[in-house]
Amino acid sequence: MAAIGATPDGGVTRLALTAEERRAMDLVRGWMEEMGLETRRDAVGNLFGAWRPAGVQGAPVMTGSHVDSVPHGGRYDGTAGVVTALAAVRALQQAGHVPSRPIEIAVFTGEEASRFPVGLLGSTAVTRGLTEEELDRVDAGGVRLRDALPDPAGLDAARIPPGGVAAFLEVHIEQGRVLEDAGVPVGVVTGIAGPAFFRGWLRGAADHAGATPMPLRRDALAGAAEFVLAAEQIARSTGPTTVATVGWLRPHPGAGNVIPGLCEFSLDLRDIDLDTRDRAEAALREALAGIAARRGLEWGLEETHRVDPVTVPGWLVDVLERVAAEAGVPTIRLPSGAAHDAMMMARVAPSGMLFVRCRDGRSHTPEEYAAVEDLTAAADVLAGALAMLTAEEAVGASG
Ligand SMILES: [Zn+2]
Structure with missing residues (x-):
């Protein structure tokens, strides 16, 4: 897999809907067919491989991830979830497991939203559906998303119908340092943080930096600086899974001898719990309004993107922890700060995730690394969970 789209620095570049992604999919398809899975590719390019032994019917338990990458990305992001899915299903086949319903990879x-500015493309297409506006978005070369799809006319038919998937599991590298710090190979994800992105501004007065005494200033950048620190404090004090980031500040006019009269900024707020995120958002608005009032500034905070967080059902967390314990794999619970395909699949099926420890938490870089032993441990837990979910009358039985 790592040879497809390999970069000289040891990483990979496999952007969405390119020849590289297609070659990676074709390689996986070959492995699926060697395992006797029924394969198909849908209108958005998603690849599915179903293990459906004779006489086995019903909505499948699904597992998988993605094989595209960011430019100069790593070998494990996405691919780890596909390879562990293949390994888990093969282990079940070799162990003589007879699933009560199909298992589909x-x-x-x-x-990744690296080529087209639409993340979670394939999983969005089959769950929520793509909007006309999203289909009209273009890549850096001016290619429209709809023109890059294998079958844009077939998008409606590609949607997963209600009840079409019994449960979804995704293995993914953690992309953070929590597991490494805890010294455990595998994490059971309790929820996927929903992002709320904003563009904000503070407006004061641009005046001469030498001729304007301090009490007469309305410095927008100084106000924004205060807000950056307030955002940090609010995220720390709202909840253990709340994170808030001001990623850029744009002071105007941006001259060394002019008091900034306007400062624009970004705000990225996430939590796995919607009520907590709402409380943080209210506190952030209050803080911004307070700073503006004290400093005689005008302010604004406009939402640019908002996705609700996903809570992994408690019974599914229990299943994953129980099979991990049986397999002798130590785990901890943790939230996912990043978005994943499981987030979209949660709209149509109970969805859970396993995180794999990755070195120094590095990701989206050629230095990305997860040990084979840790990936194997995750595949063991996945196999156990797939077996439990495809035992007779399993899915949803405990909740
Ligand atoms: Zn990923």
Whole structure:
């Protein structure tokens, strides 16, 4: 897999809907067919491989991830979830497990928003559906998303119908340092943080930096600086899974001898719990309004993107922890700060995730690394969970 789209620095570049992603999908498809899975590719390019032994019917338990990457990305992001899915299903086949319902491996198209500005492309297409506006978005070369799809006319038919998937599981590298710090190979994800992105501004007066005494200033950048620190404090004090980031500040006019009369800024707020995120958002608005009032500034905070967080059902967390304990794999619970295909799949099926420890938490870089032993441990837990979920009358039985 790592040879497809390999970069000289040891990473990979496999962008959505390119020849590289297609070659990676074709390689996986070959492995699926060697395992006797029924394969198909849908209108958005998603690859599915179903293990459906004779006489086995019903909505499948699905597992998988993606094989596209960011430019100069790593070998494990996405691919780890596809390879562990293949390994888990093969282990079940070799162990003589007879599933009560099909087990289907999914390889979603374009999880990264690197080529087209639409993340979670394949999983969105089959769950929420793509909007006309999203289909009209273009890549850096001016290619429209709809023109890059294998079958844009077939998008409606590609949607997963209600009840079409019994449960979804995704293995993914953690992309953070929590597991490494805890010294455990595998994490059971309790929820996926929903992002709320904003563009904000503070407006004062641009005046001469030498001729304006301090009490007469209305410095927008100084106000924004205060807000950056307030955002940090609010995220720390709202909840253990709340994170808030001001990623850029744009002071105007941006001259060394002019008091900034306007400062624009970004705000990225996430939590796995919607009520907590709402409380943090209210506190952030209050803080911004307070700073503006004290400093005689005008302010604004406009939402640019908002996705609700996903809570993994408690019974599914229990299943994953129980099979991990049986397999002798130590785990801890943790939230996912990043978005994943499981987030979209949660709209149509109970969805859970396993995180794999990755070195120094590095990701989206060629230095990305997860040990084979840790990936194997995750595949063991996944196999156990798939077995439990495809035992007679399993899915949803405990909740
Ligand atoms: Zn990923």
